Each structure stands twice: as structure tokens, then as C-alpha cells.
Amino acid sequence: MDNTAAQFTALLEDKGIILTPEQLTQFELYFKELVVWNEKMNLTGITARDQVYTKHFYDSLSLAFYLNMGEVNKLADIGSGAGFPGLPLKICFPHLKLTIVDSLSKRITFLEHVCDSLKLDGVQLIHGRAEDVARQFVHRDAYDLVTARAVARLSLLNEFCLPFARKDGIFAAMKGNDPSEELAEAERSFKELRAELQKVESFSLPVEESARHIVIIRKTGATPAKYPRKAGLPAKAPLI
Template sequence: MKYFDIMNTSSNNEGLEFNEKKYEQFMRYKDLIQEWNEKVNLTAIKEDEEIVKKHFIDSIKVFKFKELKSAKNIIDIGTGGGFPGIPMKIIKPEINIVLLDSLNKRINFLNEVIKELQLKNIKAIHGRAEDFAQEAQYREKFDVAVSRAVANLTVLSEFCIPYVKVGGYFVAMKGPAVEEEIKSSKNAIRMLGGHIEHIEKVQIEDSDFNHNLVIIRKIAQTHKKYPRKAGMVTKNPLV
């Protein structure tokens, strides 16, 4: 139980329960990441301790945003290897989570993780964020959209905000230097019906790793023309 104490401390610091069953799920998840990473590009982070701190604890830290604890329906957009969605599900099993990714190989991996860890009320779907956001069963249906995807905040907001119901939140997990991104994305976020509420600074215990949670509240419905068609969002970002 090499990493139990740091994961337990980190969870408790955010007011979350941690136990041996959850720890075992995380360790099995770690093993699956390392096994599948041989054939599918899931992460450049491969060492045990790095996976625990930079993927698992980092994902758990999204709950530093307190309102997230009462959210029932969450979508993780551009989830990749399942971050932050699967750690969120392990640590708080009662939430409903959708994992969205555009690469089918990663969806196959996520389905294997869901099966192996015996997770309930979670599904992985294959497709583009801009396509599913136009479908009635997903558009403005979530309490929270989260994303740790590597994209500019303006682009990420157009992908994510349309999924959030009015009164809900988009939580973007960003690196330590985010001020310029925030400044340049404010108008686009307003156009999409959002408002930057605050920035939550996050420090990972027992490390020098830190980042920010950009908390965006959905204050108005997103116009049906957003998100735009595939390719348009990244080629011509909103200004």
C-alpha cells in the first residue's frame, strides 16, 4: 500500500472519503494504463509515482471546487486515458459520468477499465465534442463539464460549455501560467453563455506540481450555432 497515505491525505484535504477498496481500484487502473500504453498512446507519464501524483491525485483535486461535490451528472470532454473522469468516479462512486473522446482505441481502453473496476453509471462514448454537443440527449444536460484536454481555453470553452445546463459549471484544468489565456478567452466565453467565476489554485501534496481550475459558470443558454462544425473551432477560434 505504498501510495495509500498520500492519496488518503489528498482526498481528506478535499473532504472526500478514501478507503482500501478505492485504493485497490486506483492501483488496478494504474496497471491497466501501463499495460495498454504499450499499444495505445494514453500518456507520456509511465512511472508508478508519477501516475499516482500527476494523473490520479491531480484528477481528485478537481473536487477542490466545492460545488462539484453536489453535482450528479458530469461529462469529461477529451478524456484521453480517463482523466479526470475515472478518478472522480472512483473517489465519488455515486456520480454519473460520461467520458467523451475522439479516438476509438482509447474508448476501448476506457471500457476495459470500467469493466475491470466494476464501475457503475459511467459510459465512454466515441466521437467529436462538436458533434455530440448538437444532440438533444447531451446538449445542456450536465451539471458540470470538466476537461483536462490540451487546448486553448477559447477553443476548449466552445467544445465544453454547450454541454452544461444553465446554472451549471465548466471546470477547465489548466497549468500554472493561465492568466493570458483567461484574458483572451473572456469574450468567447461570454458569447457561449458563460462567465469566469474564479480561479482555484491547486497544489499536489508532496510535490512541486501545481495548476489551476478555471471555474466558468453557465449563466445563459448557448446559441444553437455553437459549437461550430468540425475543424472550425480550432482553425478559427472565437474572438
Template sequence: MIEQPLLQQFANQLGVTLSQQQLDQFDRYAQLLVEWNEKINLTAIVDPREIVIKHFADSISFLKAVSVPEGSSLIDIGTGAGFPSTPLAIVRPDLKVTQLDSLNKRVLFLQEVSDQLGLGIQTIHQRAEDGGRDTVLREKFDFATARAVANMQTLSEYCLPYVKPGGYFVAMKGYEIEEELEQAKKAIRTLGGKTEAVEKFQLEDNSRAIIVVKKISQTPPKYPRNAGKIKKSPL
């Protein structure tokens, strides 16, 4: 379905070499994405070339922005159709990947992808703010990530509670991030984080920024608040 040489080309630009097995896994993932998208709303991007650039290569760019040690645990909050975590699980099978989403139909899709591709991903049907208070998940991960879920103020409250001190919250955002990041300074600090880096890159006409926030202290127990308070009164 996808142009495998094109995906390999973009992966190489990001410092990643894909095996034939991995290219085939990405190809099957794209097929499942398009098939399931006819039944449930997963993505507006169904063109094979755009899937390669805006979903697959974009997700792989995570590994260019941050060093991920062998065997790290990663949770993808509001993962939707599995970006960036499913591509990361394909590229780095050593990772212990958990995907969390509030819509059960999407979780069923994610489980099907994981099963067919043999990825061993844990999928969880739960709201982000509920999972962040769950002792099974709270401060248990080396990395938490999210892509296009909310602004940094809100996203920090959703994601940082999952990260263990010393770990990282990695937000995948649009290119113009400076004002949004400035507004999120207080929230990041309050939740125990510190912005360590902002990596910007371009994949054809797709301009992106990745914000790397280090967890330097525990998140206070009262966070995350319920969704209504998070939206009504951002930190």
C-alpha cells in the same frame, strides 16, 4: 503497484478520505493504464509515484475547487486515459459520469477500466464538436470538464454546449492561466458562461489551476462550429 498510503495522503490534503476498496480500485486502474499504454498511447506518465500525483491526486482536486451535489451528471470531454473523470467516479460513485473521446482505442480502454472497477461509466466515441450538437448530449449535464485538451477560447466552445443552464464548465489547466483566461472572456460570454472562480493549488512540484465557469444562459444554436472553424477563427 501504487503507494496507497501516498495516494491517501494527497487525497486527505484535498479533503477526501479513501476507503480500502477505493484505494484498490486506483491501484487496478494504474495497472491497466500501464498495461494498455504498451499497446496504445495513453500517457507519458508511467512511474507509480507520478501516476499518484499527476493523474490521481490532480484529478481529485476537482472536488476541492467546486462543490458537486449528490447524484450530479458529469461529462469529460476529450477524456483520453480518463482524467479527471475516472478518479472522480471512484471517489464519488454517486456521480453519473460520461466520457467522450474521438479515438475508439481509448474508448475501449475506458470501458475496460469501468467494467473491471465496477464504475458504471458511459463511454462515447465521438468528436467534441459533434457531441455538442447532439440533442441527446447538448445542455444535458450539470458539469462538463476537460484537462489539457486546448486553450480556454477553444475549450469553452467544445465544452459549454454540453452544460445545462445553472451548471458548470470546469477546466483543469496549468498554473499560469491569467492571459489565457483574458483572451477567452469573449468566447465564454458568447457561449453563455461566466467565470466564477479560479482555484490554484500545488501538489509537490505540480502547480495547477482550475477554472470554474458557470453556465448562465443557453448556448446559441450555431455553436459549437466545426473543428476547422474553431481552430481557424477562435471566438
């Protein structure tokens, strides 16, 4: 085990996540496929191995520092891009039934390849817009935990993501800088979409010490029938 893998393993162990050799192998294969596929499509601007492990893998797993993943059965990752945070969480918590929604078909093709290469079962990959997918009965008000990482401002993100969460389920928005301004802006969307802010967790990434915040929101009731609005409309007229 080299320094990057050893540091990654130790940092997670400090948070109570113990990686098996197989899981560590899966992370390394994920990294290699990410770099190879990134040469033919724009998946990430981060390709240095130590930074991928910190800024993508560790950052994705930070959700498990503040939420009990053992209590989560169904997880939806909206706008997952290259698979973050959904696939790192699935690697560490194999029991999760993971659904990833992304609007770009070539990213879904990449994720299909990664899931096959890593032999990940129980992953559903959906090419589509969140506004459309959330209107399908099987996905609406259905997930224990919904997450999105660096996708959009909270007032817009709430309409994309909260319709997927079940009543009393959690939507966790993974942010960089202090989200106080976004939270104030999103007050109307909380009311409209039947949700309430539970807490905001903050921490710094190891080594580089860049700020991270996780906004934890509880769904208080079923999504009203008019939400989410037709694809494209939430972005043009967010609930502010």
C-alpha cells in the same frame, strides 16, 4: 499499504476525501491497466507508479477540493484521453453519472476495459468529436458539471465544453500554468457562449510542487443555436 498508497490516502484525507479499501484497490487496478495498455498505445508519458498517483489520480481529484461533488449528478469529461479526470472522480464519488467523450476509438476501448475491470456503473463512453456530440439533444445544455484537463486553450475549449453544461451549470477547465493570458483571449467566447468566469483556483501538486489552476466558469444561459460550429472549424477560427 505501501508508501505511495499511504501518502495518496493521507493527502486526500487532508482534503476531506476518505478512501475505502475497495476504492484504493480500484485505483491500483487502474494504474496497472494503464501501464499494460500504454505499451501498445500512447495513453500517457507518465508510468512511474508514484507519479501516476500524484500527477494523474490526485490531480484529477483536485476538482473536488473546490467544487461540492455531492451537488453534482451528471458529469461530462471532454477529451478525457486515458480517463482523467473523469474516472478518478467516479471512483471516489460513485453516485456520479459520468459521460466521457473522446475522439480516438482506441482510447474509448481502453476506457471500456477499465470500467469493466473496476466494475464501474453509470459511465457512458462516447467516441466522437465534442462539436458533434454537443449537438445531440440528450447532451446539449444537460450536465451539472463539465470538465476538460489539458486539452486546448480556453477560447477553443469553451466552444467544445460549454454547450454540454446546463444553465447555471459549471465548466471547470483544469490547467497547468497561470491562465490569465488565456482568460483575456477568451473574453469573446464567454459572451458568445453565454458564460461568465466565476473564479480561478490555484494550488501546487504535492512533492514536486508544480503549478495547477482550475478555471471555474458558470453557464448563464442556453447555448445559442449556431454553437458549437461544425467539427474542425472552432480550431481553425477560435472565438477570439
